[in-house]
Amino acid sequence: MPNASVAPAVRVHGLWKRFGQQVAVAGIDLTLPAGHFVGLVGPNGAGKTTTLSMVTGLLRPDHGLIEVGGADVWRDPVAVKSRIGVLPEGLRLFERLTGRELLAYTGRLRGIPGAETDRRAAQLLDVLDLAGAANKLVVDYSTGMRKKIGLAAALLHNPEVLFLDEPFEGVDPVSAQVIRGVLERYTGSGATVVFSSHVMELVESLCDWVAVMATGTIVAQGPLAEVRGQAPTLQDAFLTLVGARDRGPGQDLDWLGGASRS
Numbered sequence: 001m002p003n004a005s006v007a008p009a010v011r012v013h014g015l016w017k018r019f020g021q022q023v024a025v026a027g028i029d030l031t032l033p034a035g036h037f038v039g040l041v042g043p044n045g046a047g048k049t050t051t052l053s054m055v056t057g058l059l060r061p062d063h064g065l066i067e068v069g070g071a072d073v074w075r076d077p078v079a080v081k082s083r084i085g086v087l088p089e090g091l092r093l094f095e096r097l098t099g100r101e102l103l104a105y106t107g108r109l110r111g112i113p114g115a116e117t118d119r120r121a122a123q124l125l126d127v128l129d130l131a132g133a134a135n136k137l138v139v140d141y142s143t144g145m146r147k148k149i150g151l152a153a154a155l156l157h158n159p160e161v162l163f164l165d166e167p168f169e170g171v172d173p174v175s176a177q178v179i180r181g182v183l184e185r186y187t188g189s190g191a192t193v194v195f196s197s198h199v200m201e202l203v204e205s206l207c208d209w210v211a212v213m214a215t216g217t218i219v220a221q222g223p224l225a226e227v228r229g230q231a232p233t234l235q236d237a238f239l240t241l242v243g244a245r246d247r248g249p250g251q252d253l254d255w256l257g258g259a260s261r262s
Protein backbone atom coordinates (compact mmCIF):
# COMPACT_ATOMS: atom_id res chain seq x y z
CA MET A 1 0.00 0.00 0.00
CA PRO A 2 1.39 3.44 -0.86
CA ASN A 3 2.28 5.36 2.30
CA ALA A 4 1.83 9.15 2.18
CA SER A 5 4.47 9.74 4.88
CA VAL A 6 7.38 8.16 2.95
CA ALA A 7 9.57 10.21 0.61
CA PRO A 8 8.47 10.19 -3.03
CA ALA A 9 10.14 7.49 -5.12
CA VAL A 10 11.42 10.24 -7.41
CA ARG A 11 11.50 14.02 -6.97
CA VAL A 12 12.87 16.16 -9.76
CA HIS A 13 13.10 19.94 -9.60
CA GLY A 14 14.20 22.34 -12.34
CA LEU A 15 15.92 19.63 -14.40
CA TRP A 16 17.65 20.76 -17.60
CA LYS A 17 19.64 18.98 -20.28
CA ARG A 18 20.85 20.46 -23.53
CA PHE A 19 22.82 18.75 -26.31
CA GLY A 20 24.43 21.61 -28.25
CA GLN A 21 21.53 23.76 -29.49
CA GLN A 22 19.00 21.01 -28.75
CA VAL A 23 17.17 21.36 -25.44
CA ALA A 24 16.24 17.78 -24.56
CA VAL A 25 14.79 18.45 -21.09
CA ALA A 26 13.61 21.99 -20.35
CA GLY A 27 13.50 22.57 -16.59
CA ILE A 28 11.03 19.89 -15.53
CA ASP A 29 9.49 19.31 -12.11
CA LEU A 30 8.28 15.79 -11.41
CA THR A 31 7.09 13.99 -8.29
CA LEU A 32 6.48 10.25 -8.51
CA PRO A 33 5.00 8.71 -5.35
CA ALA A 34 6.41 5.50 -3.90
CA GLY A 35 4.53 2.24 -4.31
CA HIS A 36 3.00 3.11 -7.66
CA PHE A 37 3.25 1.76 -11.18
CA VAL A 38 4.27 4.88 -13.08
CA GLY A 39 4.18 5.37 -16.84
CA LEU A 40 6.32 8.03 -18.52
CA VAL A 41 4.85 8.66 -21.95
CA GLY A 42 5.51 11.09 -24.77
CA PRO A 43 6.10 11.29 -28.52
CA ASN A 44 9.45 10.42 -30.12
CA GLY A 45 12.11 12.87 -29.01
CA ALA A 46 10.04 14.18 -26.06
CA GLY A 47 12.92 13.68 -23.63
CA LYS A 48 11.88 10.49 -21.82
CA THR A 49 15.16 8.60 -22.22
CA THR A 50 17.20 11.70 -21.37
CA THR A 51 15.12 12.18 -18.21
CA LEU A 52 15.38 8.54 -17.14
CA SER A 53 19.14 8.58 -17.81
CA MET A 54 19.61 11.60 -15.54
CA VAL A 55 17.30 10.22 -12.84
CA THR A 56 19.22 6.93 -12.74
CA GLY A 57 22.64 8.59 -12.56
CA LEU A 58 23.73 7.64 -16.08
CA LEU A 59 23.74 11.14 -17.59
CA ARG A 60 24.80 14.30 -15.76
CA PRO A 61 22.16 17.08 -15.82
CA ASP A 62 23.06 20.66 -16.72
CA HIS A 63 20.97 21.93 -13.80
CA GLY A 64 18.41 20.67 -11.35
CA LEU A 65 17.79 18.46 -8.37
CA ILE A 66 17.01 14.75 -8.53
CA GLU A 67 16.16 12.69 -5.47
CA VAL A 68 15.32 9.01 -5.35
CA GLY A 69 13.76 7.91 -2.06
CA GLY A 70 14.88 11.22 -0.55
CA ALA A 71 18.58 10.81 -1.52
CA ASP A 72 20.31 13.12 -4.00
CA VAL A 73 21.24 11.06 -7.07
CA TRP A 74 24.23 13.16 -8.07
CA ARG A 75 25.57 13.87 -4.56
CA ASP A 76 25.17 10.34 -3.27
CA PRO A 77 25.28 8.14 -6.40
CA VAL A 78 26.55 4.96 -4.73
CA ALA A 79 23.78 4.93 -2.12
CA VAL A 80 21.12 5.66 -4.72
CA LYS A 81 22.40 3.05 -7.17
CA SER A 82 22.25 0.38 -4.47
CA ARG A 83 18.53 1.10 -4.09
CA ILE A 84 17.48 1.19 -7.74
CA GLY A 85 17.30 -1.22 -10.64
CA VAL A 86 17.63 -0.03 -14.23
CA LEU A 87 16.77 -1.54 -17.59
CA PRO A 88 18.08 1.16 -19.93
CA GLU A 89 17.34 1.72 -23.60
CA GLY A 90 19.85 -0.07 -25.87
CA LEU A 91 20.93 -2.29 -22.99
CA ARG A 92 24.61 -3.28 -23.15
CA LEU A 93 25.23 -6.76 -21.76
CA PHE A 94 28.31 -8.90 -21.32
CA GLU A 95 27.78 -10.89 -24.50
CA ARG A 96 30.28 -13.69 -23.80
CA LEU A 97 28.64 -14.70 -20.51
CA THR A 98 25.74 -17.09 -20.30
CA GLY A 99 22.48 -15.82 -18.80
CA ARG A 100 23.26 -17.65 -15.56
CA GLU A 101 26.81 -16.25 -15.44
CA LEU A 102 25.51 -12.75 -16.08
CA LEU A 103 23.22 -13.00 -13.05
CA ALA A 104 26.01 -14.50 -10.91
CA TYR A 105 28.27 -11.60 -11.91
CA THR A 106 25.52 -9.05 -11.21
CA GLY A 107 24.93 -10.63 -7.79
CA ARG A 108 28.63 -10.28 -6.92
CA LEU A 109 28.66 -6.65 -8.03
CA ARG A 110 25.63 -6.03 -5.84
CA GLY A 111 27.28 -7.75 -2.85
CA ILE A 112 24.69 -10.51 -2.57
CA PRO A 113 26.02 -13.76 -1.02
CA GLY A 114 26.69 -16.44 -3.68
CA ALA A 115 24.10 -18.96 -2.48
CA GLU A 116 21.42 -16.27 -2.31
CA THR A 117 22.33 -15.04 -5.80
CA ASP A 118 22.03 -18.59 -7.13
CA ARG A 119 18.64 -19.02 -5.47
CA ARG A 120 17.27 -15.72 -6.80
CA ALA A 121 18.79 -16.26 -10.25
CA ALA A 122 17.24 -19.73 -10.58
CA GLN A 123 13.82 -18.34 -9.64
CA LEU A 124 14.07 -15.36 -11.98
CA LEU A 125 15.26 -17.53 -14.88
CA ASP A 126 12.40 -19.90 -14.23
CA VAL A 127 9.67 -17.23 -13.87
CA LEU A 128 10.90 -15.36 -16.95
CA ASP A 129 10.96 -18.58 -18.96
CA LEU A 130 14.72 -18.40 -19.51
CA ALA A 131 15.68 -21.57 -17.62
CA GLY A 132 16.18 -23.43 -20.90
CA ALA A 133 18.55 -20.70 -22.12
CA ALA A 134 20.41 -20.23 -18.84
CA ASN A 135 23.59 -21.81 -20.20
CA LYS A 136 23.45 -20.11 -23.58
CA LEU A 137 25.70 -17.11 -24.33
CA VAL A 138 23.91 -13.77 -24.14
CA VAL A 139 25.20 -12.93 -27.63
CA ASP A 140 22.89 -15.68 -28.92
CA TYR A 141 19.79 -14.34 -27.13
CA SER A 142 16.88 -12.86 -29.10
CA THR A 143 15.73 -9.25 -28.52
CA GLY A 144 12.99 -10.33 -26.12
CA MET A 145 15.33 -12.70 -24.25
CA ARG A 146 17.80 -9.84 -23.81
CA LYS A 147 15.06 -7.68 -22.30
CA LYS A 148 14.14 -10.49 -19.92
CA ILE A 149 17.70 -11.24 -18.76
CA GLY A 150 18.22 -7.47 -18.37
CA LEU A 151 15.08 -7.32 -16.24
CA ALA A 152 16.29 -10.27 -14.14
CA ALA A 153 19.61 -8.48 -13.56
CA ALA A 154 17.80 -5.27 -12.61
CA LEU A 155 15.59 -7.11 -10.09
CA LEU A 156 18.23 -9.38 -8.54
CA HIS A 157 19.05 -7.09 -5.57
CA ASN A 158 15.35 -6.39 -4.88
CA PRO A 159 15.55 -2.63 -5.51
CA GLU A 160 13.12 -0.09 -4.06
CA VAL A 161 12.58 1.58 -7.42
CA LEU A 162 12.84 -0.06 -10.82
CA PHE A 163 13.36 2.09 -13.94
CA LEU A 164 12.54 0.51 -17.27
CA ASP A 165 12.97 2.15 -20.67
CA GLU A 166 10.55 0.51 -23.13
CA PRO A 167 10.56 -2.85 -21.27
CA PHE A 168 8.02 -4.52 -23.57
CA GLU A 169 9.67 -3.65 -26.88
CA GLY A 170 10.45 -6.83 -28.82
CA VAL A 171 8.82 -9.03 -26.19
CA ASP A 172 6.22 -11.60 -27.32
CA PRO A 173 2.70 -11.50 -25.78
CA VAL A 174 3.27 -14.53 -23.57
CA SER A 175 6.51 -13.10 -22.15
CA ALA A 176 4.85 -9.68 -21.83
CA GLN A 177 2.17 -11.28 -19.67
CA VAL A 178 4.84 -12.92 -17.52
CA ILE A 179 6.72 -9.64 -17.12
CA ARG A 180 3.49 -7.88 -16.17
CA GLY A 181 2.85 -10.48 -13.50
CA VAL A 182 6.36 -10.07 -12.06
CA LEU A 183 6.07 -6.28 -12.03
CA GLU A 184 2.58 -6.30 -10.51
CA ARG A 185 3.76 -8.57 -7.72
CA TYR A 186 6.75 -6.29 -7.17
CA THR A 187 4.69 -3.08 -6.91
CA GLY A 188 2.09 -4.92 -4.82
CA SER A 189 4.75 -5.28 -2.12
CA GLY A 190 5.28 -1.50 -1.95
CA ALA A 191 8.07 -1.08 -4.53
CA THR A 192 7.88 1.45 -7.37
CA VAL A 193 8.14 0.85 -11.12
CA VAL A 194 8.78 3.74 -13.48
CA PHE A 195 8.66 2.82 -17.13
CA SER A 196 8.61 4.65 -20.43
CA SER A 197 6.45 3.46 -23.28
CA HIS A 198 4.71 4.56 -26.46
CA VAL A 199 1.99 1.94 -26.06
CA MET A 200 -0.91 3.76 -24.42
CA GLU A 201 -3.09 0.68 -23.97
CA LEU A 202 -0.26 -0.92 -22.01
CA VAL A 203 0.28 2.14 -19.84
CA GLU A 204 -3.45 2.44 -19.24
CA SER A 205 -3.80 -1.19 -18.20
CA LEU A 206 -0.68 -1.32 -16.00
CA CYS A 207 -0.10 2.12 -14.50
CA ASP A 208 -1.94 3.96 -11.77
CA TRP A 209 0.18 7.09 -12.17
CA VAL A 210 1.22 8.81 -15.41
CA ALA A 211 3.56 11.61 -16.49
CA VAL A 212 3.26 12.94 -20.04
CA MET A 213 6.24 14.63 -21.72
CA ALA A 214 6.32 16.70 -24.90
CA THR A 215 9.26 18.69 -26.30
CA GLY A 216 11.27 18.46 -23.11
CA THR A 217 8.48 19.54 -20.74
CA ILE A 218 5.99 17.74 -18.50
CA VAL A 219 2.52 18.52 -19.86
CA ALA A 220 0.61 16.44 -17.30
CA GLN A 221 1.34 14.28 -14.27
CA GLY A 222 -0.80 12.59 -11.67
CA PRO A 223 -3.08 9.61 -11.08
CA LEU A 224 -4.08 7.90 -14.32
CA ALA A 225 -7.77 8.85 -13.98
CA GLU A 226 -6.86 12.50 -13.44
CA VAL A 227 -4.55 12.68 -16.47
CA ARG A 228 -7.12 10.89 -18.65
CA GLY A 229 -9.82 13.32 -17.44
CA GLN A 230 -13.01 13.17 -19.52
CA ALA A 231 -11.28 11.50 -22.49
CA PRO A 232 -12.51 7.98 -23.28
CA THR A 233 -8.98 6.55 -23.33
CA LEU A 234 -5.48 7.59 -22.35
CA GLN A 235 -4.61 7.57 -26.05
CA ASP A 236 -7.23 10.29 -26.67
CA ALA A 237 -6.06 12.34 -23.72
CA PHE A 238 -2.45 11.92 -24.86
CA LEU A 239 -3.15 13.17 -28.40
CA THR A 240 -4.81 16.28 -26.99
CA LEU A 241 -2.11 16.89 -24.38
CA VAL A 242 0.77 16.67 -26.88
CA GLY A 243 -1.10 18.76 -29.46
CA ALA A 244 -1.30 16.00 -32.07
CA ARG A 245 -5.10 16.17 -32.52
CA ASP A 246 -5.12 18.33 -35.66
CA ARG A 247 -2.21 16.66 -37.37
CA GLY A 248 -3.53 15.12 -40.59
CA PRO A 249 -2.32 11.90 -42.16
CA GLY A 250 0.06 13.77 -44.48
CA GLN A 251 -1.56 16.00 -47.12
CA ASP A 252 1.73 16.22 -49.01
CA LEU A 253 1.88 12.50 -49.66
CA ASP A 254 -0.55 12.71 -52.62
CA TRP A 255 1.86 10.53 -54.66
CA LEU A 256 1.60 7.66 -52.16
CA GLY A 257 -0.76 4.81 -53.05
CA GLY A 258 -2.14 3.01 -56.08
CA ALA A 259 -3.96 5.89 -57.83
CA SER A 260 -0.83 7.70 -58.95
CA ARG A 261 1.29 4.60 -59.64
CA SER A 262 2.18 4.20 -63.26
Ligand SMILES: Nc1ncnc2c1ncn2[C@@H]1O[C@H](COP(=O)(O)OP(=O)(O)OP(=O)(O)O)[C@@H](O)[C@H]1O
Pocket residue numbers: 019022023024042043044045046047048049050051
Ligand atom coordinates in the same frame (compact mmCIF):
# COMPACT_ATOMS: atom_id res chain seq x y z
N1 LIG B 1 23.34 12.15 -27.03
C1 LIG B 1 22.58 13.04 -27.68
N2 LIG B 1 23.14 13.96 -28.49
C2 LIG B 1 22.37 14.89 -29.13
N3 LIG B 1 21.02 14.96 -29.01
C3 LIG B 1 20.43 14.06 -28.22
C4 LIG B 1 21.16 13.05 -27.52
N4 LIG B 1 20.28 12.29 -26.80
C5 LIG B 1 19.06 12.81 -27.05
N5 LIG B 1 19.15 13.86 -27.90
C6 LIG B 1 18.02 14.69 -28.38
O1 LIG B 1 17.25 15.05 -27.25
C7 LIG B 1 15.85 14.98 -27.54
C8 LIG B 1 15.17 14.02 -26.58
O2 LIG B 1 15.61 12.70 -26.88
P1 LIG B 1 15.17 11.43 -26.00
O3 LIG B 1 15.91 10.25 -26.53
O4 LIG B 1 15.30 11.76 -24.57
O5 LIG B 1 13.61 11.32 -26.38
P2 LIG B 1 12.58 10.13 -26.10
O6 LIG B 1 11.36 10.78 -25.56
O7 LIG B 1 13.21 9.08 -25.26
O8 LIG B 1 12.31 9.62 -27.58
P3 LIG B 1 11.91 8.17 -28.14
O9 LIG B 1 10.52 7.93 -27.70
O10 LIG B 1 11.99 8.36 -29.63
O11 LIG B 1 12.89 7.17 -27.61
C9 LIG B 1 15.75 14.58 -29.02
O12 LIG B 1 15.60 15.75 -29.79
C10 LIG B 1 17.09 13.91 -29.30
O13 LIG B 1 17.46 14.10 -30.65
